[in-house]
Amino acid sequence: MRILFLFIGEPHHVFHALPLAAEMAAAGQVIDVAVASADHLRMVEQVALAYPGFAPNITPLGQKGLARWLRDMGLFRNPRLPMLLDALPFLRQFDAIVVPERTTTAIRHFLSQGTRLIFTPHGAGDRAITFDVRDRHFDFALVAGEKSEQRMLDAKTIRPGHYAVNGYVKLDLMPRLQAAREPLFANGRPTVLYAPHFKRELSSWDRCGRDIIAWFTGQDRYNLVVAPHVRLFAEASDAERAAVAKLAVPGKVTIDFASDRLFDMSYTSGADIYLGDVSSQVYEFLATPRPCIFLNAHQVDWQGDLDYLFWTLGDVIDDLAELPQALDQAPARHPLYADAQRERLAESIGGDPAGAARRGAEAILGFLAKNAGQDKSGG
Numbered sequence: 552m553r554i555l556f557l558f559i560g561e562p563h564h565v566f567h568a569l570p571l572a573a574e575m576a577a578a579g580q581v582i583d584v585a586v587a588s589a590d591h592l593r594m595v596e597q598v599a600l601a602y603p604g605f606a607p608n609i610t611p612l613g614q615k616g617l618a619r620w621l622r623d624m625g626l627f628r629n630p631r632l633p634m635l636l637d638a639l640p641f642l643r644q645f646d647a648i649v650v651p652e653r654t655t656t657a658i659r660h661f662l663s664q665g666t667r668l669i670f671t672p673h674g675a676g677d678r679a680i681t682f683d684v685r686d687r688h689f690d691f692a693l694v695a696g697e698k699s700e701q702r703m704l705d706a707k708t709i710r711p712g713h714y715a716v717n718g719y720v721k722l723d724l725m726p727r728l729q730a731a732r733e734p735l736f737a738n739g740r741p742t743v744l745y746a747p748h749f750k751r752e753l754s755s756w757d758r759c760g761r762d763i764i765a766w767f768t769g770q771d772r773y774n775l776v777v778a779p780h781v782r783l784f785a786e787a788s789d790a791e792r793a794a795v796a797k798l799a800v801p802g803k804v805t806i807d808f809a810s811d812r813l814f815d816m817s818y819t820s821g822a823d824i825y826l827g828d829v830s831s832q833v834y835e836f837l838a839t840p841r842p843c844i845f846l847n848a849h850q851v852d853w854q855g856d857l858d859y860l861f862w863t864l865g866d867v868i869d870d871l872a873e874l875p876q877a878l879d880q881a882p883a884r885h886p887l888y889a890d891a892q893r894e895r896l897a898e899s900i901g902g903d904p905a906g907a908a909r910r911g912a913e914a915i916l917g918f919l920a921k922n923a924g925q926d927k928s929g930g
Contacts, residue, residue: 552580552646552647552919552923553581553583553644553645553646553647554572554575554580554581554582554583554645554646554647554648554649554919555583555584555585555642555645555647555648555649556568556569556571556572556582556583556584556585556607556648556649556650557584557585557642557648557649557650557655558584558585558586558587558591558595558650558651559585559587559612559631559634559635559650559652559654559655560587560631560650560651560652560654560673561652561673561781561782562588562590562591562593562594562814563594563673563781563813563814564651564652564673565586565591565594565595565597565598566594566597566598566720566721566724566814566815567651567671567672567673567720567721568649568650568651568671568673568720569584569594569595569598570598570601570602570720570721570723570724570907570908571649571671571693571720571908571911571912571915572584572605572607572649572912573598573599573601573602573605573908574908574909574911574912574913575912575915575916576602576604576605576607577602577604577605578912578913578916580916581608582607582608583607583608583609583610583645584607584608584609584610585609585610585611585612585638585641586609586610586611586612587611587612587613587631587634588613592609592611593811594811594814595607595609597728597811597815598724600728601724601727601728602727610641612634612637612638612641613634613637631652631654632654632657632658635654635655635657635658636658636661639658639661639662642658642662642666643662643663643666644663645663645666646665646666646667646919646923647666647667647668647669647915647919648662648666648667648668648669649669649670649671649915650668650669650670650671651670651671651672651673652673653670653683653685653686655668656668656685656688656689659688667690667691667918667919667922668688668689668690669689669690669691669692669693669915669918670686670689670691670692670693671692671693671720671911672692672693672694672695672699673721683708684706684708686703686708686709687707687708689713690713690918690922691713691714691715691914691915691918692709692713692714693714693715693716693717693720693911693914693915694709694714694715694716694717695716695717695718695719695899695900695907696716696718696719696897696898696899696900697716697898698860698895698898698899699899700714700716702857713918715910715911715914715915715918717907717908717910717911717914718900718903718904718906718907718910718911719834719899719900719904719907720904720907720908720911721816721835722835722838722900722904722907723904723905723906723907723908724908725815725816725820725838726905728815728816732817732820732821734821735774735776735805735817735818735821735822736774736802736803736805737802738774738802738803740771740772740773740774741772741773741774741823741824742773742774742775742776742821742822742823742824743767743773743774743775743776743822743823743824743825743826743878744776744778744818744819744822744824744825744826744827744836745760745763745775745776745777745778745779745826745827746778746779746780746818746819746825746826746827746830746832746833746836747760747779747780747783747827747828747830748779748780748783748827748828748829748830749779749780749781749782749783749785752849753828753829753849754779754783754828754829754848755827755828755846755848756779756783758848758849759846759848759871760777761795761798762871763775763777763826763871763874764777764798764804764806765798766871766874766875767803767804768798768800768803768804770875771803772878773824773878774802774803774804774805775803775804775805776804776805776807776818776822777804777805777806777807778805778807778812778813778818779808780830780832781808781809781813781814783808784808784809792808795808796808816835816838819832819835819836819838820838820839822836822841823841823842824841824842824843824844824878824881825837825841825842825843825844825865826843826844826845826846826874827843827844827845827846828845828846828847828848829858829859831861833861833864834861834895834896834899834900837864837892837895837896838896838904840885840888840889840892840893840896841885842865842881842882842884842885842888843861843864843865843866843881843888843892844865844866844867844868844874844877844878844881845861845862845865845866845867845868846867846868846871847862847867847868847869850869853867860895861895863888863891863895864888864891864892864895865881865888866880866881866884
C-alpha cells in the first residue's frame with residue numbers, strides 16, 4: 552500500500568499532519584511526502600528531527616508546467632489547483648492521499664479509482680469554517696474532539712464509519728520540539744500575545760491593530776508579541792509590511808509576520824495573556840489554561856452563537872479603551888474561566904493530546920485495511 556502525505560496549503564499545516572506519517576512509518580508503513588515549496592520542506596525537516604529514524608520519500612511539486620509558470624510570473628505565490636493538475640500522473644500512483652486542506656477535493660474524480668482521499672484538520676476552532684461541505688468528498692477524516700465531531704455530524708460533512716476522533720496532532724508534536732527555550736523577553740514583565748485573524752471581515756487588525764501596538768509602546772508594564780495568522784500579510788506589499796514592522800520596539804514589542812515561531816508554538820506557549828478575535832490559535836494557547844481577552848471589533852452579537860464559543864473563555868471588550876483595565880484584571884479574573892477553558896479544550900482536542908498522532912495513524916491504517924480493494928465510496 553502506497554500512502555502520500557500531500558502539502559500544498561500553508562507550510563504550518565505540516566505540523567498538523569506529518570506526525571501521523573511518522574507514526575505510520577514507525578509501524579512499518581512506507582510513506583511518501585510531497586511539498587509545494589522550500590518552506591514546507593523546512594517544516595518537514597523539523598518534524599523529522601522530532602521523530603528519529605523518520606525518513607520519508609520527499610517529492611517537490613510545482614517544479615514545471617502551469618504551476619511553475621504562474622509562480623515565475625509572480626501571479627501566484629502558491630498556485631494550488633494548477634500544481635495539483637500538473638501532478639496528476641504522480642498522484643495517481645497512490646492508494647491513499649492524506650491532506651490537511653480541502654483544495655485537493657477538486658481533483659478527487661481525476662485520481663485513480665481506488666485512491667482514498669483522507670482529511671486531517673489543521674485547527675480546532677469554533678467557527679463554521681470547520682464545517683465545510685467539501686469535507687463530504689473525503690473517504691475518511693480525522694476529527695480533533697467531540698465538539699467538532701457533533702457539529703460535523705449535524706452538518707453531514709462526516710458520517711459514521713468514515714471518521715475517527717483522535718485528538719489534536721500539533722499539540723502531541725510540540726513537546727518533542729520544545730527544547731528548553733529562552734523567555735520571549737528578558738525583562739520579567741508579563742507578555743501579551745496579540746493574534747489577529749486573517750479575514751478582514753472578522754479580524755480586529757484593521758480597526759485597532761496599530762492602536763494596540765501604540766498603547767503597548769507607551770507603557771512599561773507589559774510586553775507585546777504581535778503574531779497574526781500568516782495569511783493576514785501574505786499578499787501585502789513590502790512597503791506595507793515595512794510600515795508595520797517599524798512599529799516594533801526591541802525588548803518590548805515584537806512583530807512577526809512569517810517566521811517559524813508563528814507555527815511552532817513559541818508564542819502560544821511563551822505568553823502570559825492571550826489577546827485576539829476569532830483565531831483558533833486560542834486553543835493552542837489554552838493547552839496551558841491562562842487569561843484570555845477577546846476583541847469584539849465588529850460589534851458582533853455573539854452570545855449564544857456557537858461560532859463564538861471560545862469568547863466564553865475570557866473577558867470580551869467592545870472598545871479598545873477597556874483594554875488597560877482588562878489586562879490589569881486578567882490574572883485575578885482567570886479563575887472565573889479556568890474550568891470552562893479546560894472543558895472547552897477537552898471538547899476541542901479530545902483531552903490530553905499525548906498520543907493523538909498515534910491514534911490518528913492507527914485509525915487511518917485501520918480504515919485503509921478494511922476498505923482495501925473496494926471502489927471509492929463517493930463521499
